[in-house]
Amino acid sequence: MPAKQTQLEGEVYYPSQEVIQQAVLKDWDELAQFAERDLEGFWEREAEQLVWFKRWDKVLDASQAPFYKWFVGGKVNIAYNAVDRHLLTFRKNKLALIWEAEDGKSERTFSYYALNREVNRMANIIKSMGVGKGDRVTIYMGRIPEIVFAMLACAKIGAIHSVVFGGFSVDALQGRIADSESKLVITCDGAYQNGKLVELKRIVDEALKHCPTVENVIVVRRTGHEVPMESMRDHWYHDMCALPIANGKCPTEEMDAEDPLFILYTSGSTGKPKAILHTHGGYMVGTYATLKYVFDINDEDRFWCTADPGWITGHSYLVYGPLVNGATVFMFEGGPAYPYPNRWWQLIERFGITIFYTAPTAIRGLMRFGEAWPNKHDLSSLRLLGTVGEPINPEAWKWFYRVIGKERCPIMDTWWQTETGAFMITPTPVVPLKPGSGTRPFFGQVAEIVDEHGNPVPDGSEGYLVLTRPWPSMLRTIYKDPERYISQYWSKYPGKYMTGDSARRDKDGYFWIIGRVDDVIKVSGHRLGTAEIESALITHPAVAESAAIGLPHEIKGQAIHCFVQLKPGFAPSEELSEELRQHVARHLGPIARPEEVRFIDKLPKTRSGKIMRRVLKARAQGLPEGDLSTLEE
């Protein structure tokens, strides 16, 4: 039975009979109703599809909410489910990972059998460095297969990985290594980005000047250029692989379902980035089930998620979700338009990609080059498309649907966050789509739009998006800061999870995300905090004070604009503005380079000294400045 095709409001794209016939889940309503009636029953059924060393005693323990626990008493390891369990099936010889180099000159493939060998090898090596259960390992690499091995190897031995995006630079890396108190850093000599070399190892060396907890650094060779190696501390991965300790099976640690799997730093409102903590059990079940139902994944598929493993999308849907599902994952080292704007389309054709999951910003960027580029390629292998990271404007949605999906492939617009671990508001292939809406909450979830006081607002009105039911892949806490976990997410509307987004719901119950209501800026789908940018600026000798805001940008979604108050003795100039932009890029990373740095005599502040970014934003866009009663004289 297809999802009920009642008449919906607005512009609606109904699924074709072909899509419905192929979908693993044909009756959306039935499953949604079951999950609504029996939340624990729904998730228990999903957990039963996976391998547990010991079954859980209780599906959900809410006795210490908001510190929810899932699959309590269960023993499990996500790496076992991502790799080992497939070796007992026909998937042993199935491709787990296909990788293509940015320059197209090399391609590497790994069956599940081969992946298992690689993970064991990396795990043996990590273990030999005295890293064990509960220890933190920072991973800072480009998009190469070894980053996948490193993540799975940590999981296998129970170490907690903290992946730092390779586009971040010294300050960001150092802060994250120091906060996590990592014992080990895994990196590579360098990475390629649009043909240019990024010297990752040198950035690590710089960062480690202030990170005393790090005992060892493993360096994977990718570019082959000369890098300094500190004896005793730095080890080439290929040298370690040649040692006897690298051989043989590494035992898989039996973890409690609630044991930490990883931390991932993300920007929130004010202050330092927060280390979001996810666990082995719940996160595994959440990523498994969401990917299965939403991307309808099966053994014939080749799934390509263009995200970097340094972000949550890479964790959940490039590494863990697809591998736990036993899928074939495609991973590409480079970006969308290098050397030419048909790079991605060429790869879809060459590798027969069936499911393609990317970000609106990439679609907008590629749209700009025109249809001739994708039209050069046979994209008929595609059957499903997806987007994530920011709202997709209907124009980009329609282009993606028509030019890439040839009006055959439904687009899964998935709304979720680092904190949610997995999709929260999303269609499945049988759900009628409206361009720009992520449709409805995933099974078992309830979303509400509320006002300042937590009261539901009428359909059609804008308000704060909150989630009212716990889910297995929810963050468990902020690492080392449980109080901040409560204050950040659960204290404004007690019992409800505050997302930090504003949204509205239409008459059909479809959700339309508007954007962040806090100090988070989404630049090309990358999540950055105003505080991080401002603290990079303040390290420049000319800067007395600064404020960063996000303003709409045609391709990036949002772009960073900074307002700087100079110290006495410094005068505004074009050169200084450019220097400050570069300063931020050098310290925080090229992704954080401000679009523009403007000089201002005095930043608008409240009487209590808080910068009123809202006022700056309104001024910059020539919009009404709103209530100014709290503005200082």
Ligand code: WTA
């Ligand atoms: C935004 C990324 C609209 C949103 C997985 C959220 C989206 C933030 C969508 C989380 C979407 C993500 N439509 N907005 N489909 N997906 N967002 O932690 O503002 O990097 O709060 O996780 O991205 O960003 P994060």
